[in-house]
Amino acid sequence: MTRVTIKDVARIAGVSPSAVSRVFTDGASASEATREKVLTVARDLGYRPSLLARGLVGTRTNLVTLVMGRMHDPFDALFLDELAEALAARGTRLMLASAGRDAAGDSGLLQALDYKSDAVIVAAGTMSPEHADLCVRAGLPVILSGRVLDAPGVDSVLADNVGGGRQAAELLVRTGCRRLAYLGRGGATFSDRERLKGFAGAASRAGIEVATTAVADRDHGTVFQAATDLFAGPAPPDGLFASTDSMAIAAIEAARAVGLSVPDDLSIVGFNNVPAAAWRSNQLTTVDYPIAGVVSGILDLLDSRLADPDRAREVRRIPTGLVVRATTREKHPHRRGCP
């Protein structure tokens, strides 16, 4: 019932606690004989170093705090999965701080400090420059996922939202759509803002002005209603870009409900490439969110930042791809080479 400590191992193995400690920290010098003795005893006793004690004295915790909001979108779960897996493979533990109701990752940041996390990864909640500054000042590296904050020492990794939006627009234009619409949170979210920017920019270069409908909530019902209104309204689009696959799927549903045929009457492009996008009933053309790339970018920046806390702030953008399925039309083949 009482914990087996480093001293127990030391006593039984006939060495000092320091020796045991050195056996368990790689890179430290210990003779082969000692190592073997210690490891044997440790195994027999079932000894495991206390990470609390280790973290208290040591400089590194191997602990990272993740600030996340509620995972309303399947995409969030994918992301968390990938990140958790990557961290685990690296021997890093993950502490979860839900940025629940309170506006900010505020409490999450403090929690990270309380446990002396090596770093905090912020994937949700609004993060004020003040809080970021607080952390950096306290020596806690902050890595933002999916947004950029112009504060010294705060790194960011994100999908190339602007590029993704552009890809969507170019595809729609290329396949003959002329009345483009955007459906999303609009200015309310960092990534949505960027996606819209890329989409509208590319459309404008093709001489098309985008009609944007911003929705207050990503909830399926809300989006379905907004899409229905848009499609049944006075100026229905023939090409729609939704800032999220989930929203795009709701839009597909709405199109069916009002009797529009996809992609004949209406082309739809989503963002993220979640598994459901590939389902038979959706066959959604979408911009692929490079989850693996973003996650490994985060780990990369984590390493760099830990190695050199004073390095310049870095923003890493991971390029997106386009996954063409059945909610967009084929490129008109007869136009090929004979304009």
Add this chain to the structure above:
Amino acid sequence: MTRVTIKDVARIAGVSPSAVSRVFTDGASASEATREKVLTVARDLGYRPSLLARGLVGTRTNLVTLVMGRMHDPFDALFLDELAEALAARGTRLMLASAGRDAAGDSGLLQALDYKSDAVIVAAGTMSPEHADLCVRAGLPVILSGRVLDAPGVDSVLADNVGGGRQAAELLVRTGCRRLAYLGRGGATFSDRERLKGFAGAASRAGIEVATTAVADRDHGTVFQAATDLFAGPAPPDGLFASTDSMAIAAIEAARAVGLSVPDDLSIVGFNNVPAAAWRSNQLTTVDYPIAGVVSGILDLLDSRLADPDRAREVRRIPTGLVVRATTREKHPHRRGCP
């Protein structure tokens, strides 16, 4: 850059570190004057107690480790959300241990020990009695979610899967289905086994034998294929119970693909009541998984177990409900009262 400790606060406030500590642990005696002085200084200095140090000496950590697998199903995210929120509201921190590739929550359990967690909640991975015993012996409470393990001191909370399966069968029988089928993991998963048991039991009481098709993987494509084969096979069912909403939705898709009309030719009932079940394109009748009830049951058991580590093992089953939507038929009204 250097951390502000309890001694800093003590020095500036002109009291001993003990006094500061007592101000910050409720239930300890401290005069109003001291309290005020200390709190003021602490706020000015931005002092926060180190949870590492506190956990090292104290007996309680306010830290709980959650062992989870990859969240392939949207349901998993819902569950995690609810649990994280409830724990946060209670002031408990949550550490994530993904039971990734390695078969067991094994590594997760060890991680929990390393950080002196107050308890470990196991929601995924197979958990061997040996490991459970290891934990209990080490004084680490284990709470299982969604399964039962017959080991002393290991508590469980689960949805009433058997009851849910029964509800599904009774609904199908009541609405006139006679050729019942089950689609799920079959014996491979604890909850699926129970759901099947409840379903087949109730069907058998109505004189119907259930055709079960067990699928190796919950992946949408796999399930879609299995359902298609079943529907196009020699003995297509007129009532299907899927052990998961996600699988039920894949089945709906398959039914449409082979030209079956739901619910006219085929009734379908799912399990979990995820948001997607309510979508217009699915309108899935399903057994409601009482997430809130399960989560509060977990917290309940957590408290009880911490209060009395030697109490008898407890298994708590939370009743399910039935949410009738459009994938099942209306009860035949003309049969009412005139059999």
Add this chain to the structure above:
DNA sequence: GGCCATCGTGCAAACGTTTGCAATCGATGC
């Protein structure tokens, strides 16, 4: 064989708290 570099080891001081014990203090009851 002497010298220097290297390696392995133990001692003791941290790390930032909590908490049992004893002491102080003011008030209360007689």
Add this chain to the structure above:
DNA sequence: GCATCGATTGCAAACGTTTGCACGATGGCC
């Protein structure tokens, strides 16, 4: 006025590690 009592406080010892320092042993090199 004195003994008692409870509340408040400080001291010091834990909690389980890591790590700088010093010291002895070992081995290579000339």
